[in-house]
Amino acid sequence: xxxxKGLGKGDVKKxxxxxxGGLDTSIILRWLQDTYGCEVVTxxxxxxxxxxVEPARAKAEMMGIKEIYIDxxxxxxxxxxxxPMFRANTVYEGVYLLGTSIARPLIxxxxxxxxxxxxxxxxxxxxxxxxNDQVRFExxxxxxxxxxxxxxxxxxxxxxxxxxxxDYAEKHQIPVPKDKRGESPYSMDANLLHISYEGKALExxxxxxxxxMFRMTVSPEAxxxxxxxxxxxxxxxxxxxxxxxxxxxxxxxxxxxxxxGKHGCGRVDLVENRFVGMKSRGVYETxxxxxxxxxxxxxxxxxxxxxxxxLRDEMxxxxxxxxxxxxxxxxxxxxxxxxxxxxxxxxxxxxRLKLYKGNVIVVGRKAPVSLYSMDHVTFExxxxxxxxDAEGFIKLNALRLRLGRMxx
Numbered sequence: 001x002x003x004x005k006g007l008g009k010g011d012v013k014k015x016x017x018x019x020x021g022g023l024d025t026s027i028i029l030r031w032l033q034d035t036y037g038c039e040v041v042t043x044x045x046x047x048x049x050x051x052x053v054e055p056a057r058a059k060a061e062m063m064g065i066k067e068i069y070i071d072x073x074x075x076x077x078x079x080x081x082x083x084p085m086f087r088a089n090t091v092y093e094g095v096y097l098l099g100t101s102i103a104r105p106l107i108x109x110x111x112x113x114x115x116x117x118x119x120x121x122x123x124x125x126x127x128x129x130x131x132n133d134q135v136r137f138e139x140x141x142x143x144x145x146x147x148x149x150x151x152x153x154x155x156x157x158x159x160x161x162x163x164x165x166x167d168y169a170e171k172h173q174i175p176v177p178k179d180k181r182g183e184s185p186y187s188m189d190a191n192l193l194h195i196s197y198e199g200k201a202l203e204x205x206x207x208x209x210x211x212x213m214f215r216m217t218v219s220p221e222a223x224x225x226x227x228x229x230x231x232x233x234x235x236x237x238x239x240x241x242x243x244x245x246x247x248x249x250x251x252x253x254x255x256x257x258x259x260x261g262k263h264g265c266g267r268v269d270l271v272e273n274r275f276v277g278m279k280s281r282g283v284y285e286t287x288x289x290x291x292x293x294x295x296x297x298x299x300x301x302x303x304x305x306x307x308x309x310x311l312r313d314e315m316x317x318x319x320x321x322x323x324x325x326x327x328x329x330x331x332x333x334x335x336x337x338x339x340x341x342x343x344x345x346x347x348x349x350x351x352r353l354k355l356y357k358g359n360v361i362v363v364g365r366k367a368p369v370s371l372y373s374m375d376h377v378t379f380e381x382x383x384x385x386x387x388x389d390a391e392g393f394i395k396l397n398a399l400r401l402r403l404g405r406m407x408x
Contacts (some may be wrong), residue, residue, distance in 0.1 A: 007036070013150055014039040014120040016111050018137070021056030023160075023180050025126045027030035028153050029063055029164055030172045032124060036151070041067040041118050045107050047077045048192025048250065050215070063174075069114050073106060074192055074198045078249035081106050082193055085323060086292055087237040087347075088312060088340045092320040095268050097293065099194025104133055105328035115148065122149035129155040132275050136326030143329040165211070186213065192253050194286040205271050205281045215284040216257060220264035220358030227356035230259055232295040234351070237344030239292055253288045260287025263355035275325040291360055295351035298365040302372040303347050312343045 015032055019042035030146045032040050042065050044056040053070050060068045081102050111123045123141055127133035134152055141148050159165050162180075169176050187199045195215055201207060211219055233241035239252045247255060260266050266287035297313055298361050300309060315336055322333045349367025353360055375384050 007151070007305050009024060009035070009037045012036045012038045012122045012151065014041060014118060015122040015124050015149075015151060016041045016043055016115045016118065016120045017124045018107055018111055019044050019060060020126075021053070021059045023176060024165070024176070026059060026063070026174050027159070027169055027172075028124065028126050029060070029065070030174060031153055031157060031159075031168070032151065033064075035157075038122070041064055041069065041114060041120055043069040043071070043114050045110060046070070046072045046074060047103050047106065048074045048254070049190040051190070059122050067118055069110075071110060073110065074250040075248060077103065077106055078253050081328075082253065082289075083238045084337060085248060086289070086296060087291055087344050088316050088319050088336075089297055090316060090320045090323065091293075092324045093270070093272055094273060095270050096282075096284065096324075097194065097268075097289045099191060099284060099286055099289065099359070100189050100196050101132070101136065101324045101326075102193065102328075103191045104136035104326065106139045108137045109144060110327075111137075112141055112144045112148065115145065115193055122151055124151040124153065127152065127154065130276065130278070131280075132324065132326065135275055136328075139326040140329050142223045163166065163211060185210075190215070192250060192257070193289055197283045198280065202281050202283060209269065209283050214285055215269070215281070217261045217267055217287050221253065222355045223262070223264035225357075227354050228259065228263060229352060229354055230256075230291070231350055231352050232256075232291070233349075234299045235297065235348050237296070237341070237347040239295070247363065253292075256288030256291045259355060260291045260360070261285075264354060264358040265355060265360050266290035267358070291353060291355070294360045294362055295353055296347075298351035298353075299349040300347055301368060302365050302370045303349055303367045304343060305371065308343045312340055315339065343356050 015036065015038050017025065017029055017032065017040055019029060019153055022043060029040055029042065032038065042056070042060040043384070044053045057068055057070055085098065085102050090098060092101070108123075111125075114120070115123055125134070125137045127137060129152065134155070138150050138152075141150060159168055166176055166181065185201045186197045191198045197209065200211060225249050230326045231243050233244075238249070239256075240246055242252060242255050258332055266285055266289065268284045268286065270284075271279050271281045319333070319336050322328070322330065322336070327333050346369060348369070349365060351362060352364035354363045355361075373384075
């Protein structure tokens with residue numbers, strides 16, 4: 001088991017491990033103790049993944065850990081990460097709502113805060129050397145604590161197969177759940193914004209996922225035959241109420257997840273371009289986010305100036321790529337965020353959606369201060385728009401086209 005970056009026993013005094021309590025991170029915990037002979041602090045985040053986080057405490061105690069952090073970050077996650085991202089209508093490569101990407105900087109930020117509190121000189125995570133998450137965790141860590149040491153076991157150890165991991169676990173009395181002994185059909189990552197599924201059966205991009213894989217959404221076929229209407233209120237670009245009921249950011253997303261999931265909304269199956277260079281097939285469920293995106297765009301359509309909207313829309317793919325690649329705590333992301341937030345100052349209003357068998361249909365939008373003027377768009381007689389003005393407008397816009405044709 002060779003060390004990367006020349007770190008060895010004695011080089012690391014104390015490490016904060018992102019610890020889920022599952023098999024992989026339990027193996028990492030023991031491996032860190034063995035390989036580096038250092039003290040391990042565990043950190044387990046509740047970001048709405050839907051599984052109990054408290055059992056991680058008992059497991060960490062059983063493995064001799066003295067400093068155990070378990071934090072509910074759901075409100076911070078939605079308020080400070082999901083909502084700012086949705087102000088830009090952010091999608092990566094046309095479809096992915098970045099559910100995994102947006103959670104990583106928050107987890108890494110907390111790892112660094114705990115390292116500062118406990119005097120740790122290193123952090124560790126269970127992301128593999130093939131994926132994007134290692135990049136996201138570590139770019140955040142270095143941005144917030146430039147001298148931090150990072151231990152990524154998957155890039156160092158030789159436990160590179162399921163069999164070797166289970167063998168290691170058995171040697172070190174780490175309990176192996178029954179379902180982990182066989183090959184799991186795919187790897188999952190869940191939080192309040194989404195669930196992602198990758199690997200195993202899904203590695204063939206031609207293979208349709210099994211229906212029983214999905215956790216947050218029913219299939220469109222099994223969704224109710226009666227459509228359901230939902231109204232979402234926004235203030236300055238953020239959702240604040242559903243059907244007139246004001247809720248906290250996390251509870252907004254929970255409620256939208258329930259509504260979208262019930263109607264089979266928000267499934268995406270894509271082959272995406274990873275930052276490390278390969279293409280990878282992923283299947284995602286983002287029911288609440290799918291509703292949020294449609295509703296936000298609807299309110300913007302009547303409240304946002306054309307050029308401000310188009311400028312922000314031009315920046316969105318760049319902003320999406322920054323988040324996907326792990327640059328949340330980079331100066332260019334913060335600069336873009338300031339532009340995005342400036343465009344949102346008047347995005348206050350209500351969108352009405354109709355949910356039906358996987359479809360999210362915008363059927364209404366209203367705002368206290370709207371740029372939509374019925375007086376100007378009516379086909380009936382009006383007093384405010386002189387149609388003759390259009391003639392000069394067209395002629396001036398056509399001038400360079402005419403000159404170009406005459407010259408050529």
